[in-house]
Amino acid sequence: xxxxxxxxxxxxxxxxxxxxxxxxxxxxxxxxxxxxxxxxxxxxxxxxxxxxxxxxxxxxxxxxxxxxxxxxxxxxxxxxxxxxxxxxxxxxxxxxxxxxxxxxxxxxxxxxxxxxxxxxxxxxxxxxxxxxxxxxxxxxxxxxxxxxxxxxxxxxxxxxxxxx
Numbered sequence: 638x639x640x641x642x643x644x645x646x647x648x649x650x651x652x653x654x655x656x657x658x659x660x661x662x663x664x665x666x667x668x669x670x671x672x673x674x675x676x677x678x679x680x681x682x683x684x685x686x687x688x689x690x691x692x693x694x695x696x697x698x699x700x701x702x703x704x705x706x707x708x709x710x711x712x713x714x715x716x717x718x719x720x721x722x723x724x725x726x727x728x729x730x731x732x733x734x735x736x737x738x739x740x741x742x743x744x745x746x747x748x749x750x751x752x753x754x755x756x757x758x759x760x761x762x763x764x765x766x767x768x769x770x771x772x773x774x775x776x777x778x779x780x781x782x783x784x785x786x787x788x789x790x791x792x793x794x795x796x797x798x799x800x801x
Contacts, residue, residue, distance in 0.1 A: 648731030652741045653724070659745025663778040663789060670763040679765070687765040691775040693760045716751035720744055735793045742786030749779030 674680070681687050694774035695712070723744045726735055753760040762775035 649728050650725045652779040655741045656745035660749045663749030688763045691762040713754045716747045717770040739786045739789035742782040746779040746782035
């Protein structure tokens, strides 16, 4: 019979592999955009969706994009600290599926953006959604994973509260 630590490390490995797939998808799409678009290029796909190339020096969805420059190091450090904390939580709670899906999405997204900050000094964004003259800030696969992960965390907490 496997020990608790070997089964928890097996679970952790699965969660880390899923995070790696998110990172690979994020980085692959960014490489495609960098190779095909100049900074500022906009290619309409539908009446409400464009592919663009934007450089985000701030956080998700361009928060603090025009800060003094220290945000690169702050968000890089924050992403690495969050990743370490998430791995520690996944190791302890790997059996809680929805909770771990949420954390894994956040982990993959955070590390995808950390890679950009390390290599480029900014995050490459390329998804632009708009309607009626209103434009949502450009984002990427990593930002999407972080957002979905946050929603899943809220759902997991609502389910937990409902059970008690």
